[in-house]
Amino acid sequence: MVERRLGEHVEDAAGGAGLGIESAEDHAGDAGEDDRACAHRAGLERHVEGCAGQAPAAKSLGGSADGEDLGVGGGVGAQLALVAGGRKHLLPAGDQGADRHVAMALSLPRSLDRQRHHPLGQQLCDWVLHTWGSMWDYNFIGGPVLGRGPFDAGDSRQRKMNRRFPIAAATLLAAVTLVPAPGQAAVGVAAAHGFAPHELVVKLARSEQAQTVALPGGASVREAAAALQANPDVEYAAPDYIATASASEEPTVPNDPGPLSGPAGPPGGWVSKQWNFLPWEGLGTPLAPISAGGIDAVGAWENLAVSGHPGGKGVTVAVLDTGIAYRSLGKRFRRSPDFSAGQFVKGHDFVDGDRLPLDENGHGTHVAGTIAEKTNNGIGLTGLAFRAKLMPVRVLDAQGRGRADQIAKGIRFAVAHGADVINMSFNFGCGREVPGVDEALREAYQQGVIAVASVGNLGSETCVAPPATSPHVIGVGGSTEGGCVGAYSLSGRDVDIVAPGGGPPLPGCSSISSGSIYQVTLKAGSTRRFGEPGSYVGTSMSAAHVSGVAALVLASGTVSHKRTPGRVAAVTKRLRRTARSLGQPPTREGAGLIDAALATEPRGQAHATRSD
Numbered sequence: 063m064v065e066r067r068l069g070e071h072v073e074d075a076a077g078g079a080g081l082g083i084e085s086a087e088d089h090a091g092d093a094g095e096d097d098r099a100c101a102h103r104a105g106l107e108r109h110v111e112g113c114a115g116q117a118p119a120a121k122s123l124g125g126s127a128d129g130e131d132l133g134v135g136g137g138v139g140a141q142l143a144l145v146a147g148g149r150k151h152l153l154p155a156g157d158q159g160a161d162r163h164v165a166m167a168l169s170l171p172r173s174l175d176r177q178r179h180h181p182l183g184q185q186l187c188d189w190v191l192h193t194w195g196s197m198w199d200y201n202f203i204g205g206p207v208l209g210r211g212p213f214d215a216g217d218s219r220q221r222k223m224n225r226r227f228p229i230a231a232a233t234l235l236a237a238v239t240l241v242p243a244p245g246q247a248a249v250g251v252a253a254a255h256g257f258a259p260h261e262l263v264v265k266l267a268r269s270e271q272a273q274t275v276a277l278p279g280g281a282s283v284r285e286a287a288a289a290l291q292a293n294p295d296v297e298y299a300a301p302d303y304i305a306t307a308s309a310s311e312e313p314t315v316p317n318d319p320g321p322l323s324g325p326a327g328p329p330g331g332w333v334s335k336q337w338n339f340l341p342w343e344g345l346g347t348p349l350a351p352i353s354a355g356g357i358d359a360v361g362a363w364e365n366l367a368v369s370g371h372p373g374g375k376g377v378t379v380a381v382l383d384t385g386i387a388y389r390s391l392g393k394r395f396r397r398s399p400d401f402s403a404g405q406f407v408k409g410h411d412f413v414d415g416d417r418l419p420l421d422e423n424g425h426g427t428h429v430a431g432t433i434a435e436k437t438n439n440g441i442g443l444t445g446l447a448f449r450a451k452l453m454p455v456r457v458l459d460a461q462g463r464g465r466a467d468q469i470a471k472g473i474r475f476a477v478a479h480g481a482d483v484i485n486m487s488f489n490f491g492c493g494r495e496v497p498g499v500d501e502a503l504r505e506a507y508q509q510g511v512i513a514v515a516s517v518g519n520l521g522s523e524t525c526v527a528p529p530a531t532s533p534h535v536i537g538v539g540g541s542t543e544g545g546c547v548g549a550y551s552l553s554g555r556d557v558d559i560v561a562p563g564g565g566p567p568l569p570g571c572s573s574i575s576s577g578s579i580y581q582v583t584l585k586a587g588s589t590r591r592f593g594e595p596g597s598y599v600g601t602s603m604s605a606a607h608v609s610g611v612a613a614l615v616l617a618s619g620t621v622s623h624k625r626t627p628g629r630v631a632a633v634t635k636r637l638r639r640t641a642r643s644l645g646q647p648p649t650r651e652g653a654g655l656i657d658a659a660l661a662t663e664p665r666g667q668a669h670a671t672r673s674d
Contacts, residue, residue: 258302262287265297274302315349315360316438322399322582322594332443335580335594337543338562338607339444341659342642354545354573355562357607359446361659362614368664371617373449378407379433379483379613380476382469383426385411385419385456387584387592395420396590398427400435400442400582401452409454410475412468419456424584426458428598429487431581432606433613442582443594446610446658447617453481458488466496469529473502477509482616482625485609486515486535487602492525500532507534510625512616512633514538514609516601517557519550526554534627536612536634540565540604541655544573547646551601557652558634559641561607565599568646579603611637611658618662636661 262283265272277286283301290299320331330349333340340356350360366372387398388406397403411419421427434452435445457472458464469486476484484506490496506513515530517537530537537556540548540563549566551557564578578596585591612633615621621632640661641654 259283261302262290262299263302264290264299267295267297269297272298316363316444317440318437318442318444319440320443320594322442322592329440336443337575337577338564338579339446342545342657353543355541355543355575355655357562357611357656358659359444362446362611362662365659365662365664366614366618369618369662371449371619373437374434374447374610374613374617375449377447377482377613377616378451378453378480379447379485379609380409380453380455380472380479380481381426381430381433382455382457382472382476382484382486383421383429383488384423384458384460384462385421385426386430386452386454387421387427387589388430388452388454389418389420391418391420394589396592398431398582398584398592400431400439400592402436402439405434405436405452407451407453408479409456410472411456412472412475413456413459413464419454420589421454421456421584422460422589423458423462424586424595425462425487425602426454426456428579428581428583429485429602429606430454431583432579432603433485433610435581443580445581446607447613450610450613450617453479462488464488466490466499469496470498470502473499473506473513477502477506477511481511483512483514483609483612485605486513486529487605489516489518489523489530490528492523492527494527496528496532499529503529503532503535507627507630510627510629512536512609512612512630514605514612516605517554518552519600519602520552521550523552526552526556531556534630536608536637537652538601538605538608539563539650539652540599540601541644541651542567542571542573542575543577544571544575545644545655546571546573547644547650548599548601550599551604551650553650555649557649559608559637559652559656560644560650560654561604561611561656563600563602563604568650608637608656611656611661614658614662618664620662620664 260277260281260283262275262277263272264275277283287299287301290296315330316332317329318332319327319329320333320335321327327334333349333351337353337356339359340353341350341358341360342352342354342356344352346352363373366374386401386406386409387396388401388409389403390396408417409419410417430452431443431445433445434447434450435443437444437448453476455472455476457469469488473484490499503513513529513532513535515528515532515535515537517526517530517539519540526537529535537558539553539557539560540551541560542548542563542565544567546567547560548563549568551560551563562579564576566576567573579598580594580596581598582592582594583598585593585595615633615636616623616629621636622629637656638653640657640663641652642657643654644651
C-alpha cells in the first residue's frame with residue numbers, strides 16, 4: 063500500500079514547497095523496476111539526513127536508542143521519530159502553530175530519476191529549514207520546552223541543536239510513507255467504520271495517559287499506527303476511531319428490486335446481483351452487504367448527496383459504443399425501461415451518419431447502464447452516476463466493430479458538445495497505430511475531458527492497445543467478485559487502474575467468486591426486448607465503472623471544474639491514490655481497484671476516512 067502511494071503524496075508536498083515537480087497523469091506503466099520505492103529511497107534519505115545533521119541520542123525513553131544510528135535509513139520512520147525527538151516533535155493534535163504540518167510526506171514519484179535525487183533533497187531541506195523558523199518546541203504531552211523558537215536570538219550552539227531536532231523529526235516522521243510496514247506489524251489495528259484523518263492516539267510505555275498526535279497530511283494513519291505499535295517503548299498506537307450512536311439505522315440504498323421480469327423482487331433487491339457496487343469493508347447490513355470485489359458505490363452516493371450533487375448531477379458522460387437504447391422509434395426500437403428520456407443529451411450516429419444513435423447490439427446500453435442507469439425508481443438495477451447526463455455516440459456497428467476515422471469524429475463530437483467524460487469500451491489490434499484517434503484524444507485532453515478506455519481481454523486481443531495506450535487516457539483492467547484481477551484482463555505498462563469486470567480470477571486468487579456484471583440491456587437479437595443477461599464479462603464493463611466514478615468525482619467538488627488539462631490530471635490522480643491494491647504488480651493492477659466512496663470523500667470529513 064505504501065509503494066502504491068509513492069509519487070502521489072510527493073506531488074502535493076512538492077506543490078506546497080514550490081519544488082516544481084511535474085504533476086503528469088502518473089500512468090502506472092511508466093515506471094520500471096528501477097523506479098520502485100526501494101530503488102529510489104536511499105539516495106534522497108542520505109541527502110536529507112546530511113542536511114539535517116546527526117540527531118542527538120534519546121534520553122527520555124530508557125536509553126533504548128543509546129548508540130543507535132538515528133539516520134532516516136535506520137528503521138521505521140515513525141519509531142525513529144520518537145527516538146530521535148525524545149518525545150518531541152510529534153505535535154499534539156490541538157497545536158495550532160504556524161508550522162503544525164511542516165512534517166509532510168517526503169516520498170518519491172515513480173517518474174523521478176536517480177540523477178534528480180540530490181537537487182530534490184537540497185530543495186526539501188532548504189524548504190524545511192525555511193518553514194520551521196517560527197515553530198516552538200513541544201514535548202510529547204504538549205507543554206512548551208523552550209521559551210523561544212529555535213531560530214530566535216540566544217545561544218548559537220543551542221540554536222543549532224534546536225534546528226536539528228525539527229528537521230530530524232520531520233524527515234523521520236515522513237519516512238512512514240517511505241518504509242513499507244511489514245504485514246505482521248498491522249496486528250492490533252482493528253478495522254472500523256472510520257477514524258479522524260491525520261491523527262493517532264499514542265501512549266508511551268512509561269506515560270500515565272495517552273495523547274492525540276498530529277500526523278503530516280500525506281502520512282498513512284494505519285501504517286503509522288502499525289509502525290509505532292512495533293516499538294517496545296510504545297504501549298499502544300491506534301487511529302482515533304469514530305463512534306456512532308447505537309441506532310439501528312440502515313444505510314440509504316436505492317429501492318431498485320433487481321429482476322426486470324418474473325416475480326417482483328424486494329425493494330433494494332439489486333444488491334443480490336450488483337456485487338460490484340457494494341462496500342468492500344465494514345460490518346455490512348441486509349440492505350448493504352459486503353462484497354470483496356465491490357467499489358462501495360453506496361458510500362459514494364452518500365458523499366454526493368452531502369455535496370449537493372446527488373448521483374453525479376451536472377456532469378455529462380459520452381458513451382462511444384454501439385449506441386444506447388435511449389428512445390423508442392417506430393415498432394423496431396424501444397427505450398430501455400430503466401432509462402428516462404430526461405437522462406440524455408444530443409448524440410450522433412457516425413456509423414449510419416444520422417442523429418439517432420440507437421443500439422443494435424446491447425453492448426452500448428449495458429455500458430451506459432453501469433455508468434448511469436436510472437436508480438431508486440423501483441425498476442431493475444442501479445447505475446453509478448445515475449443523475450449524470452448520457453451522450454450516446456454510435457461509433458461501433460451491430461457487430462461491435464468501428465472504424466478509426468468514425469471514432470475520431472465521435473471523440474471530437476463529444477468534446478464539442480460538452481462531454482466531461484468519454485467512455486471507450488473497445489480496442490484496436492495489438493501494436494496498431496491510430497494517429498487520427500490519438501490526435502482527437504489530445505484535443506480532448508486540452509479541453510479538460512477525461513477519457514477512459516478498456517485495456518482489452520485476453521483472447522480477443524493479445525496486448526494492451528489503443529485507445530487505452532493513447533495519450534492521457536485512463537487504461538482500465540478487470541477485477542472479479544472475489545476482489546482479484548480477472549484472468550482475462552491484459553497486462554502491460556498502460557494499465558492505470560482496475561475495476562469490476564466480473565468473470566474468473568487469475569490463478570492463485572483466494573476467492574473463486576466469478577459473478578458477471580449485470581445491467582438492464584437488450585436481449586440477444588432484439589432491439590425492443592430487455593433483460594439482465596449474465597453474459598457480460600470483461601474490461602469493457604470495467605471501463606464503464608471508472609467513467610461512472612470519474613463523473614462522481616467531478617460532481618463531488620473535490621477537483622476543479624475548470625475544463626483544463628489540470629482537471630484530467632487531478633481526476634486521474636484522485637482515482638489512483640484512493641484505489642486499493644489487490645496484491646498484483648502494477649502491470650496487472652495499475653494503482654489497484656477503484657474505491658468510489660474514498661474517491662468522492664468530501665475533504666475534511668473525519669467520518670469519511672475508510673482506508674489509507
